[in-house]
Amino acid sequence: MLSIVIPAYNEEKNIGTTVKAIAQELSGRDWAFEILVVNDGSADSTIAVLEQLEPRIPELRHVENPGPHGYGYAVRFGLTEFIGDAVVVAMADGSDAPSDMVVYYEKVMEGYDCAFGSRFIPGAIVDGYPLFKRVINRMGNAVIALLMGQRYGDFTNGFKCYRREVVERMQPLVSGQFNLTIEMSIKAVAQQARYTVVPTSWCDRDAGKSKFQVLRQVKLYLWTLLYCMVEVRVVPRIAVPARKSATQRNADLL
Ligand SMILES: Nc1nc2c(ncn2[C@@H]2O[C@H](COP(=O)(O)OP(=O)(O)O)[C@@H](O)[C@H]2O)c(=O)[nH]1
Ligand SMILES: [Mg+2]
Known part of the structure; x- marks a missing residue:
């Protein structure tokens, strides 16, 4: 089963169209899916739109x-709630x-971890x-790819x-804003998860305003990158192996 986790903040104008398009694309396949919308304290009618759709789309549910x-x-909360594989x-x-979500899940069913x-x-x-x-995106991704020794160039894509x-192995996640996108992908690569790269489509929103402010995010991304590098590169080198319990040592001797 595939879970789609969607964080939503004041998306009354978009969430209905987004959810319906996903449900239509994923329906009628030989695997199950759920669409889990995480409402993030929206002040508009995002919740009302979801509640109206839920009786019609059984795979849809929302959490607050x-x-x-x-x-x-919001994404981290969704990651504690989803039920798919x-x-x-x-x-x-x-x-x-x-349609890219379908390709993603087919790749996972082929055996990839991500x-x-x-x-x-x-x-x-x-x-x-x-x-x-x-421009900022391409520079940022080039730096991350270099630091991680990867050819992949879209770490910042959520x-x-x-x-x-x-997802379980990348815990604890610490980022609270859009910086979570790089924390998750860096931690997945660092745990040597097998990933494949899929060319995807992205189009800008039709309604509402983007909440992503490039310059405000840069500092946050840099801190996150530094934190991730310490976590995945430095900590494993200096970590002292956990002492085995007496029971474990006895078991090893047997
Ligand atoms: N939960 C939550 N989601 C957010 C917040 N800000 C943006 N999003 C969601 O993140 C996604 C991308 O945000 P958007 O503003 O469109 O950024 P852009 O696509 O990079 O311009 C959308 O699904 C938004 O609803 C927030 O403060 N909380
Ligand atoms: Mg957007």
């Missing part, structure tokens, strides 16, 4: 992030193509990505698929 609030906190994190504003989307490789379709954000075990 009790707080703290922010993209990362794998999870896709997708955006509420319809920027991610539902499917990572890339908007910047041949085959990908990107519509309306602001130029300045793109739209990815992870097997449940990979």
Whole structure:
């Protein structure tokens, strides 16, 4: 079973269309799915839209992030609630193509631990990505790829698929904002999860305003990157192996 976790904050204009498009694309396949929307204290009628749709779409449910609030906190709450064998994190504003979710899950069923989307490789379709954000994005991803020794170039893309075990092994997650996107993908790569890269489509929202402010996020991303590097590169080298219990030592001797 595949779970789609969607964080939503004030998305009354988009969430209905997004959820319906996903349900339509994933229905009628030989595997089950759920769409789990994490409402993040929206002040608009996001909840009302969801409650209206739920009787019509049995795979849809919503939960309320009790707080703290922010993209990362909402996704983390969703990651404690999903019931599938794998999870896709997708955006509420319809920027991610539902057909890519199918490709992701097919890759996981083939045996991969993760499917990572890339908007910047041949085959990908990107519509309306602001130029300045793109420049910062490409530089940031180049740095992360270099530090992680990977050729993959879209770590900052939140739209990815992870097997449940990979999500369990990346805990504890600490990011509360959009920086969670890099924390999750870096921690997945660091645990040597087998990932495949899928060219994906991304299109800018039709309604509402983007909450992603590039310059405000840069500092946060840099701190997150530093934290992740210490966590995945430095800590494993200096960590003292846990002492075995007497029972374990006896078991080893037998
Ligand atoms: N839960 C939660 N989700 C958020 C928040 N801000 C943005 N999002 C969601 O994150 C996704 C991407 O946000 P968006 O503002 O469109 O950023 P952009 O696509 O990078 O321009 C959308 O699904 C938003 O609903 C927030 O404060 N809390
Ligand atoms: Mg968006």
